[in-house]
Amino acid sequence: TLTAGFAMIGRMGKARGLHNYGI
DSSP states (O other), X not given: OHHHHXXXXXXXXXXXXXXXXXX
């Protein structure tokens, strides 16, 4: 689901870089 996807992206995004996810 999108909600679960954004939740995982939110956690890993901070470690890798939000720009990698287009956020």
